[in-house]
Amino acid sequence: MSARSATSALDVARLIIASLNLDLAPEAIAPDAPLFGEGLGLDSIDALELALAISREYGLELRSDDARNRQVFASLQSLTDYIDETRTK
Amino acid sequence: MPAHPGPDLPLLARAPGAVLFRRPHGGVTTGNTTTGGFLAAATRLAATLAATAPGPVLNLCADRAQIAIGLAGALLAGRVSLFTGDRSPSWLTALAERHPGLTALTDTDHDATLASLDLPSLTLPPVPDTATSAAPIPTIPADRLAAIVFTSGSTGEPVGHRKSWGELVARSVDAARRFRLIAAQPASVVGTVPGQHMYGLETTILLPLHAPAASWCGPAFYPVDIAAALAACPAPRVLVTTPLQLRALLAAEVALPPVARVISATAPLDPAVAAAAEARWQTEIWEIFGATEVGSIASRRTTAGPDWRTYPRVRLTPHETANRTANQVPSQPGLFVLVHAPGAAPFPLNDRIDLADPTSFRLIGRHGDLVKLGGRRASLAGLTSILNDIDGVEDGIFLAPEDSETRPTARMLAFAVAPGLSAERILAELRARIDPVFLPRRVVRIPRLPRDRLGKLPARALAELRAQAGGQEPA
Incomplete structure (x- = not known):
């Protein structure tokens, strides 16, 4: 069992904002709003940046052949859940 | 046939x-x-x-x-x-x-x-x-x-x-x-x-x-x-x-x-x-x-080093008519050239180059209006006109990131005078009309653009605008 506490959506929101330099408060990212396209409007270049930040912060590597990939990036909450399940630090 | x-x-x-x-x-x-x-x-x-x-x-x-x-x-x-x-x-x-x-x-x-x-x-x-x-x-x-x-x-x-x-x-x-x-x-x-x-x-x-x-x-x-x-x-x-x-x-x-x-x-x-x-x-x-x-x-x-060598069978020659026109503007270095490649008609290159010989050249730089992000090109004037076409946008301008040549994640900045529209709404309108790579990271709403008496936006005023918007993003 890991001793660390559960991943917080607010921390992930802060990471998204810091790594993509968004002009937003972390609370402004709705947990269930889409991150890409219509919602926050992120694109594939952002995905690459974000993947790098997530790997540094949480020690997990995103890959596109993961069948869940689309689902993982669907919203802040789904991304947070995925990080929580698979993080190594 | x-x-x-x-x-x-x-x-x-x-x-x-x-x-x-x-x-x-x-x-x-x-x-x-x-x-x-x-x-x-x-x-x-x-x-x-x-x-x-x-x-x-x-x-x-x-x-x-x-x-x-x-x-x-x-x-x-x-x-x-x-x-x-x-x-x-x-x-x-x-x-x-x-x-x-x-x-x-x-x-x-x-x-x-x-x-x-x-x-x-x-x-x-x-x-x-x-x-x-x-x-x-x-x-x-x-x-x-x-x-x-x-x-x-x-x-x-x-x-x-x-x-x-x-x-x-x-x-x-x-x-x-x-x-x-x-x-x-x-x-x-x-x-x-x-x-x-x-x-x-x-x-x-x-x-x-x-x-x-x-x-x-x-x-x-x-x-x-x-x-x-x-x-x-x-x-x-x-x-x-x-x-x-x-x-x-x-x-x-x-x-x-x-x-x-x-x-x-x-x-x-x-x-x-x-x-x-x-x-x-x-x-x-x-x-x-x-x-x-x-x-x-x-x-x-x-x-x-900075020298490019053409592919085998590709040759470059000066584009005489384009260069004659360009020479009317002083202090423009480099040449416009035509590309000769097998199977294709001679094609004028968008970039000005220093031509050492027909197979070797250096880039001088792009036209001022041309911005290139994520491998795609756009015209600043074109992007600006799309912004101004949005209902409710009274005036607006796109600015290119100053470091787009060296920082691949650099993004556009847009300023809009649009009292009745939220920044999110303007962004949504832009999203429907332009390539995502040229979407501004954010749309800054301002009361008016710093136009001079001729209606132009002086470089210094644009630099101030850019600085107010938070300047450069971290790399």
Whole structure:
């Protein structure tokens, strides 16, 4: 069992904002709003940046052949859940 | 019909059984695509296309082998293939209106974009991995119009460039020669760039048809994907990528198997990044110079200096009329040139260059209005006019990031005078009209633009505006 506490959506929101330099408060990212396209409007270049930040912060590597990939990036909450399940630090 | 048709060129010039496209094994995926399997699939598609309306084929396939099969099947059926990176519903609808009888070609059952459109479409069956064809390799007239490749839709109107079969084949053969691909040791090409973009089309779709190379069809986007893809391919490995992904790959510190060569294009590569990558992976980093209009025409090893050498058989000559006009503006260095390449009409290059001789040059810089991000070009004036066309926007301007040449993640900045609109609303309107890569990171709403008495925006006022908006983003 890991001793660390559960991943917080607010921390992930802060990471998204810091790594993509968004002009937003972390609370402004709705947990269930889409991150890409219509919602926050992120694109594939952002995905690459974000993947790098997530790997540094949480020690997990995103890959596109993961069948869940689309689902993982669907919203802040789904991304947070995925990080929580698979993080190594 | 032309009075003197050109020679016929083979659809592909590979040995029977040669691997053209490689994909991950296991699971539901099929195996590699060989010459025989490719020919069988292309022939089958040509027969299917014969029953469709006699218009062009809009190639929207995702898998690289399927993109190539789509192109080959269309060629055999006498159809032109359309390649566009812009998948916005409005653009695809416009394409269908301009090309009567168009058939959209996909390789997935559930293409979200297509499902929302009322386009006649055809879904390719999975690539056969064991099929063979005993039939001889068909030939295609060199002067046949094979494809129309569209530039990005950055300013609302992608421009199509017509490619003859002869031109496409010539450039693949020349690239193979420049990058010393030899039949005795076929290269494994792992491409991270979309196959519908001119650079990706040349290097990952066409190259395997005419040069000893097998192109990877699996995922290759995130650093871990790229590492896994390279590891799944036999040496010698060639990574075809962009400055953005090279930088991400370096930062991710994933272990790579030996890579013989890395090829980068779409934006200038920072020589420091190239040097770091060469040291880390014990490889050679080469850049390709090209544009959708002309395809790849030159290359250089980034760490060896700023000089570009044209591909074999490509020559540059001064563009006399353009230079005469340009000379009326003092202090403009460099020359406009015409590109002479096999199979293509002489084409004027957008960039001003220092021409050492017809095969060697240096870039001077782009026109002030031209901004290039993520491998796509846009006109600042065009973007600004799109912003000003939005209902409720009284005045507005797009500014280019000052460091877009060295920082691949740089983004546009937009200022708008729009009392009745929220920044989110303006962004949503822009999203519907321009290429995502040119969407501003944010829209700054201001009471008025600092125009002078002539209505112009002085450089100093723009610099202040930029500074107020938070200045440079961190790299």
